[in-house]
Amino acid sequence: MTRPPAHAATLTFDGDVDGVLRLLDQTLLPQQTVILDVRDLATLVDAIRRLAVRGAPAIGVAAAYGMLLGVRERVRGDAPPERFRAAIDEVATILIGARPTAVNLAWAVERVRDATRTAPTLAKLLAEARAIHDEDVACCAAIGAHGAPLIRDGATVLTHCNAGRLATTGDGTALALLYAAARAGRRFRVLADETRPLLQGARLTAYELAAAGIPVEVVVDSAAAGLIASGAVDLVVTGADRIARNGDVVNKVGTYGVALAAAAHGVPLYVAAPSSTFDLALADGRAIPIEDRAADEVLRVGDRRTAPDGVGARNPAFDLTPARLVSALVTERGLIQPVDEEHVKALIRPDR
Amino acid sequence: MTRPPAHAATLTFDGDVDGVLRLLDQTLLPQQTVILDVRDLATLVDAIRRLAVRGAPAIGVAAAYGMLLGVRERVRGDAPPERFRAAIDEVATILIGARPTAVNLAWAVERVRDATRTAPTLAKLLAEARAIHDEDVACCAAIGAHGAPLIRDGATVLTHCNAGRLATTGDGTALALLYAAARAGRRFRVLADETRPLLQGARLTAYELAAAGIPVEVVVDSAAAGLIASGAVDLVVTGADRIARNGDVVNKVGTYGVALAAAAHGVPLYVAAPSSTFDLALADGRAIPIEDRAADEVLRVGDRRTAPDGVGARNPAFDLTPARLVSALVTERGLIQPVDEEHVKALIRPDR
Numbered sequence: 001m002t003r004p005p006a007h008a009a010t011l012t013f014d015g016d017v018d019g020v021l022r023l024l025d026q027t028l029l030p031q032q033t034v035i036l037d038v039r040d041l042a043t044l045v046d047a048i049r050r051l052a053v054r055g056a057p058a059i060g061v062a063a064a065y066g067m068l069l070g071v072r073e074r075v076r077g078d079a080p081p082e083r084f085r086a087a088i089d090e091v092a093t094i095l096i097g098a099r100p101t102a103v104n105l106a107w108a109v110e111r112v113r114d115a116t117r118t119a120p121t122l123a124k125l126l127a128e129a130r131a132i133h134d135e136d137v138a139c140c141a142a143i144g145a146h147g148a149p150l151i152r153d154g155a156t157v158l159t160h161c162n163a164g165r166l167a168t169t170g171d172g173t174a175l176a177l178l179y180a181a182a183r184a185g186r187r188f189r190v191l192a193d194e195t196r197p198l199l200q201g202a203r204l205t206a207y208e209l210a211a212a213g214i215p216v217e218v219v220v221d222s223a224a225a226g227l228i229a230s231g232a233v234d235l236v237v238t239g240a241d242r243i244a245r246n247g248d249v250v251n252k253v254g255t256y257g258v259a260l261a262a263a264a265h266g267v268p269l270y271v272a273a274p275s276s277t278f279d280l281a282l283a284d285g286r287a288i289p290i291e292d293r294a295a296d297e298v299l300r301v302g303d304r305r306t307a308p309d310g311v312g313a314r315n316p317a318f319d320l321t322p323a324r325l326v327s328a329l330v331t332e333r334g335l336i337q338p339v340d341e342e343h344v345k346a347l348i349r350p351d352r
Numbered sequence: 353m354t355r356p357p358a359h360a361a362t363l364t365f366d367g368d369v370d371g372v373l374r375l376l377d378q379t380l381l382p383q384q385t386v387i388l389d390v391r392d393l394a395t396l397v398d399a400i401r402r403l404a405v406r407g408a409p410a411i412g413v414a415a416a417y418g419m420l421l422g423v424r425e426r427v428r429g430d431a432p433p434e435r436f437r438a439a440i441d442e443v444a445t446i447l448i449g450a451r452p453t454a455v456n457l458a459w460a461v462e463r464v465r466d467a468t469r470t471a472p473t474l475a476k477l478l479a480e481a482r483a484i485h486d487e488d489v490a491c492c493a494a495i496g497a498h499g500a501p502l503i504r505d506g507a508t509v510l511t512h513c514n515a516g517r518l519a520t521t522g523d524g525t526a527l528a529l530l531y532a533a534a535r536a537g538r539r540f541r542v543l544a545d546e547t548r549p550l551l552q553g554a555r556l557t558a559y560e561l562a563a564a565g566i567p568v569e570v571v572v573d574s575a576a577a578g579l580i581a582s583g584a585v586d587l588v589v590t591g592a593d594r595i596a597r598n599g600d601v602v603n604k605v606g607t608y609g610v611a612l613a614a615a616a617h618g619v620p621l622y623v624a625a626p627s628s629t630f631d632l633a634l635a636d637g638r639a640i641p642i643e644d645r646a647a648d649e650v651l652r653v654g655d656r657r658t659a660p661d662g663v664g665a666r667n668p669a670f671d672l673t674p675a676r677l678v679s680a681l682v683t684e685r686g687l688i689q690p691v692d693e694e695h696v697k698a699l700i701r702p703d704r
Contacts, residue, residue, distance in 0.1 A: 202658040207659070210662060218658075220667070221573050229672065256577045257576065260616055261612055264612055301656075306555055306570075307555065308559045311562050311568055314569050314575070
């Protein structure tokens with residue numbers, strides 16, 4: 001396997017309160033490496049909607065910086081606190097509406113709003129976004145450290161979608177386990193579901209794992225069940241977009257089917273996510289809104305239409321994996337196992 | 353929904369023993385309707401391998417005509433029987449090797465060989481191929497008649513891959529149920545799994561159902577499980593490439609995952625296939641060879657490579673659905689229900 005060069009950072013923020021958010025445009029990977037300079041809220045919301053930046057943790061960090069971008073368009077640095085707070089509320093609403101499923105987005109926005117409630121300033125907005133960013137990097141490292149022992153030498157690991165360096169500002173969530181295990185000297189191989197419709201597995205997971213020198217092969221999503229049945233998979237690791245307090249997981253569409261197959265064949269499924277992905281207000285996953293995306297994502301591949309003209313599509317972007325199918329949740333605070341409300345609440349306190 | 357024009361026939365044979373096999377090139381649908389004139393064995397084997405003709409029953413009929421094409425290249429019409437039989441054996445071996453999983457291909461070839469054993473002539477080869485062709489059309493009609501009552505008014509039916517008019521020379525297997533139900537005046541809608549890597553669902557199933565005026569929407573394969581869980585699917589119908597005598601089904605990769613989801617949510621799964629798809633020599637499905645196809649089918653969509661250079665893929669073309677997940681097998685002789693060896697053997701006798 002040829003090792004591609006190490007890739008550009010998912011997201012950086014350069015400068016002070018008048019600085020620029022730089023996003024690696026993930027819609028163009030792996031063919032092109034294009035960095036988007038984002039200086040205003042509308043450009044960021046568009047980038048989030050069209051998945052130029054994606055992955056629940058990365059969206060959270062991007063949205064935290066987005067609070068600064070949006071507020072500085074609306075008020076001058078010396079505006080009175082009421083004007084600041086009104087702008088913060090307006091920007092928060094716009095950002096939270098950009099994608100409905102990933103809870104990290106709303107979590108990051110609320111955290112910035114809370115931190116700037118008493119004395120709102122642009123400097124304070126930036127400081128809080130930077131803190132969230134730094135914590136994401138540390139969080140990925142901690143997830144990797146807690147989860148790495150699950151990756152045994154010689155294992156074949158199946159993953160779905162991209163929950164890696166490109167989905168976060170650090171080492172990823174699911175893939176953080178792999179990077180940490182590789183650093184510990186363990187050898188293993190990865191099967192990456194290609195993840196239709198937008199091919200995050202083929203385009204992004206294969207790209208970043210290959211860049212790191214970890215052996216990876218791509219499979220079509222629907223091959224996962226048969227490969228699991230045939231004994232070709234030792235464990236499954238995925239990320240999550242939202243986790244309810246009973247441990248139900250909402251993640252990229254297709255996760256549920258993989259979870260059913262893993263459970264049917266005694267293959268463990270580990271879901272890795274920072275504590276900001278937990279939504280303790282939700283008793284279970286049924287109330288989590290599932291984003292329906294444009295039919296065109298299904299009906300086209302690249303520039304080519306697949307189905308005949310006049311035929312439509314349904315395109316739910318996520319699905320719900322019940323807690324009973326999850327062997328453990330891997331967080332920056334440690335493993336949650338068994339996965340149930342008692343054990344979730346013991347580790348993830350509603351203090352965030 | 354715009355209704356596309358009725359499509360060209362999957363396969364016709366025009367003329368006498370020096371005639372031509374005409375195949376609709378399914379690799380180009382729905383964008384282009386190209387008919388391949390096939391006059392020699394090598395062209396036919398290539399067409400089978402690259403899926404210009406596909407679907408277990410259609411491959412069987414094509415292979416039956418292929419016996420004539422191959423034998424007439426090798427012997428003159430007035431050759432002695434030994435020369436004929438040697439040519440027949442040689443052509444049979446070449447055809448059976450074209451695709452390893454679909455049993456109908458081997459079944460059709462053996463039937464032509466058996467029918468021409470005592471007095472082999474080109475006319476006899478053609479007559480037997482024509483008989484197999486006629487029976488396929490009748491078989492599809494009978495499958496449709498037996499299975500149509502399973503399609504209730506108002507139902508949403510999920511199907512995987514293409515087991516329709518384009519997979520047979522008649523009304524299809526799985527989709528024959530739908531055409532018969534539609535003729536009986538029942539209204540229903542279809543969700544078609546797109547069926548990566550070759551998109552037979554998006555390209556072929558959507559095409560032929562839309563042409564017939566049956567409402568159809570495309571979904572990515574991995575969305576099926578979540579849609580089933582959400583109550584959006586009332587029943588699943590698929591075809592089969594080979595069925596063991598205990599009722600284990602080998603069909604297009606992804607069928608097993610759909611079957612697991614259907615079983616988990618009490619949604620019936622019906623598998624429709626002619627009796628020629630049953631391989632009574634096999635006690636169960638584990639011995640059925642699963643064709644591994646080229647990695648490029650996974651790594652490319654149309655002309656575009658999805659994964660980075662240097663990354664490989666695994667591409668099993670089929671998977672195994674155990675009999676216990678199948679609610680009923682729908683054959684031209686009636687329904688097999690429950691699906692087990694006793695009920696399979698009662699309907700499908702080893703007399704073929």
